[in-house]
Amino acid sequence: MFLQVGQLFGENSDIGMLLQTLFSLSFIIYLFYAQRIQAMSMLRAVEGTLRKVKNIRDEGRRVSIETVKEVGKPENDPTPDVERFLEHFLIPPVDMDPAGVVSKLGQLLNVRESTFEAEVRAIAPEASDSEVNNLENLLEASLALNIYYKVIRHFYLLGKKTMNIYVIMQIHMILPMIVREIEAYSAALQAFKDGIPIGDGVGALVAAKLMNGHAWKEVAKEMVAAEVPYAGRTLVVIKAKGPGGSVGKPGDAVSKIIGERKGKDKVKAVIMVDAAGKLEGEPTGAIAEGIGAAIGGAGVEKYKIEEAVKAQSIPTYAVAIKLDITHVVAPMVEDLFTATDRAVEAIKRMIEEKTEEGDVVLVAGIGNTIGIGQ
Amino acid sequence: MRMAETGGAESPMMSLSWVTLAIVVVIGIFSIFSLWLGFQAYGSDHPEQANYYIIIGTTGFAIVGYMFFRTKSITTKKPLVPKADVITILECASCDLKRVRDFQRGDYVYKEDEPCTRCEGNMIITGIHRRAEPQKESPRQS
Incomplete structure (x- = not known):
C-alpha cells in the first residue's frame, strides 16, 4: 500500500506532480489568506444565525400583528403601528454626573410605560386591561427580537464590508449566548400571546400562594397587598396585580407600606422572593436564601426599596428560585412550579427564625405576574 | 455571499x-x-x-x-419558534377533586373555573405549567 502511495507521489507520476503542485499552492494561499479564510468561516456562522434570528423576528412580528387583530379588533390594519412600535427606543440619561440619575431613569421608564400603554390601547381598542398588559409584553418581546436581529446584522455587514477579523470576532464570540437569549424570547411569544405564566413569575406565584383567600387592595401602580396572619405575625404580602402581564412598581409599594406603618405596626423585616439566573450545573428550581433586595430590572425599583429599608434600618432577606436564562420568559416549567411550594416553606421558616410573635413582616413576590391572579 | x-x-x-x-x-x-x-x-x-x-x-x-x-x-431552514405543551391544574375547594387539562386561553392561576363534576362546588385553577418532557436516558456511570 505504502509502496503504491509512494509510486503515486513519485517524480515521474503525473498525478504526483499535480498533487504536489496543489499542496504547494494551497500552502502559499494559506500563508497569505489564513486570516481571511478564518474570517469568512466566522462570517458564515454569523450569517446562519442571522438567518435564524430573522425568521424568529419575522415570526414575532407576525404573532404580534395577529394577536392585536384578534384581541384588539382594530378598525384599521394595525401593521404600520406595530412596525412603528418595534422601532421604539429609549435614550438613557447622562451619567457623567451620577447624582440623581436613578430618579431621571425612573421618570424615563414611567414615560416609556405610559407611552407603550397608550399606544397599545390605541391599536387594540377592544382589549381589556389584562389583555393590554399581555399585548404590551408581546410587543416588547418582538421589539427585543428586532433589536437582536439588527445588532447581529450590523456586525455581520460591518464585518463583511471591512473583512476585519476583530469586528467579526466580536459578534462570533458571543453568538452562543445571544442565541440562547433569542430562543428564550421566541418562547415568550406563546406565553405573552396566550397569557401563560412565565419562569420570571415564580416570585409572584409564591406571593399569590401566600395571599390567596385573603382580602387584597391596590397599594401602588399595578401592585396589590394583602394582610395574612401567620404564626402570631402579620404578613403584608405584595405582588404585581394579575393576571395581566406586569411587574408593577414594587419599589413604590414597599416604600409606601414601610412609610405608612409606624409604632407597633412597624415593619420588622422584609423578605423578597424572586427568580434568579442559575449557573450551569445548578438544578432548575433550586432555592437559595440570602440577604439584600432580590429584584432585577433597571435598578430603579431596587434603589427605592434599599432607600426605604435603610431609612428605618429594616433587615432585608432574599429567597432566590434558580432558573436558566431560557426559562425566564418562556412558559413556566414544572420544576419551577413545584419550587414555589418549597419557596413558601422557606419563607415561613425564615419568618419563624428571624422574627417574633406580633411582628409585621413584609413579603414581596417579585416578577411578571402574567397568568397569575391573587 | x-x-x-x-x-x-x-x-x-x-x-x-x-x-x-x-x-x-x-x-x-x-x-x-x-x-x-x-x-x-x-x-x-x-x-x-x-x-x-x-x-x-x-x-x-x-x-x-x-x-x-x-x-x-x-x-x-424553517424558523425555530417552539410551541410548548402547557397544562392547567384545577382543584375543587369542597371535595379536593383534582383535574388536569390542556391550557386554554383565558386561564390563570386562582381563576374560578368550571363547576366540579363530583360536588356542587367550583373548580379553581391552582397551577399552570409546561407539561414535563420525557426524561432522556442519561449515560450510565461506571
Whole structure:
C-alpha cells in the first residue's frame, strides 16, 4: 500500500506532480489568506444565525400583528403601528454626573410605560386591561427580537464590508449566548400571546400562594397587598396585580407600606422572593436564601426599596428560585412550579427564625405576574 | 455571499455567490476529469493508478455536494419558534377533586373555573405549567 502511495507521489507520476503542485499552492494561499479564510468561516456562522434570528423576528412580528387583530379588533390594519412600535427606543440619561440619575431613569421608564400603554390601547381598542398588559409584553418581546436581529446584522455587514477579523470576532464570540437569549424570547411569544405564566413569575406565584383567600387592595401602580396572619405575625404580602402581564412598581409599594406603618405596626423585616439566573450545573428550581433586595430590572425599583429599608434600618432577606436564562420568559416549567411550594416553606421558616410573635413582616413576590391572579 | 437590498434595509439572501459557484464548477470539472482518467487507467498499463484517480474524483464530488447541501440547508431552514405543551391544574375547594387539562386561553392561576363534576362546588385553577418532557436516558456511570 505504502509502496503504491509512494509510486503515486513519485517524480515521474503525473498525478504526483499535480498533487504536489496543489499542496504547494494551497500552502502559499494559506500563508497569505489564513486570516481571511478564518474570517469568512466566522462570517458564515454569523450569517446562519442571522438567518435564524430573522425568521424568529419575522415570526414575532407576525404573532404580534395577529394577536392585536384578534384581541384588539382594530378598525384599521394595525401593521404600520406595530412596525412603528418595534422601532421604539429609549435614550438613557447622562451619567457623567451620577447624582440623581436613578430618579431621571425612573421618570424615563414611567414615560416609556405610559407611552407603550397608550399606544397599545390605541391599536387594540377592544382589549381589556389584562389583555393590554399581555399585548404590551408581546410587543416588547418582538421589539427585543428586532433589536437582536439588527445588532447581529450590523456586525455581520460591518464585518463583511471591512473583512476585519476583530469586528467579526466580536459578534462570533458571543453568538452562543445571544442565541440562547433569542430562543428564550421566541418562547415568550406563546406565553405573552396566550397569557401563560412565565419562569420570571415564580416570585409572584409564591406571593399569590401566600395571599390567596385573603382580602387584597391596590397599594401602588399595578401592585396589590394583602394582610395574612401567620404564626402570631402579620404578613403584608405584595405582588404585581394579575393576571395581566406586569411587574408593577414594587419599589413604590414597599416604600409606601414601610412609610405608612409606624409604632407597633412597624415593619420588622422584609423578605423578597424572586427568580434568579442559575449557573450551569445548578438544578432548575433550586432555592437559595440570602440577604439584600432580590429584584432585577433597571435598578430603579431596587434603589427605592434599599432607600426605604435603610431609612428605618429594616433587615432585608432574599429567597432566590434558580432558573436558566431560557426559562425566564418562556412558559413556566414544572420544576419551577413545584419550587414555589418549597419557596413558601422557606419563607415561613425564615419568618419563624428571624422574627417574633406580633411582628409585621413584609413579603414581596417579585416578577411578571402574567397568568397569575391573587 | 450576496446581499440583497429591500426597502432600504439589507438582509442576507442566497449564500451561493459567483465565486463559490466558480469554485464548485472547477472542482466538479476536475473531479469528472479525474474519474475519466481513472476509468482509462483500468485499461492501460497502470491499472493500480485507477483507484487513486477514482478516489480523487469521488472526493471532489463529495466536496461539491457538501458545499451545495450546506448552502441549501441554511437557506431553507424553517424558523425555530417552539410551541410548548402547557397544562392547567384545577382543584375543587369542597371535595379536593383534582383535574388536569390542556391550557386554554383565558386561564390563570386562582381563576374560578368550571363547576366540579363530583360536588356542587367550583373548580379553581391552582397551577399552570409546561407539561414535563420525557426524561432522556442519561449515560450510565461506571
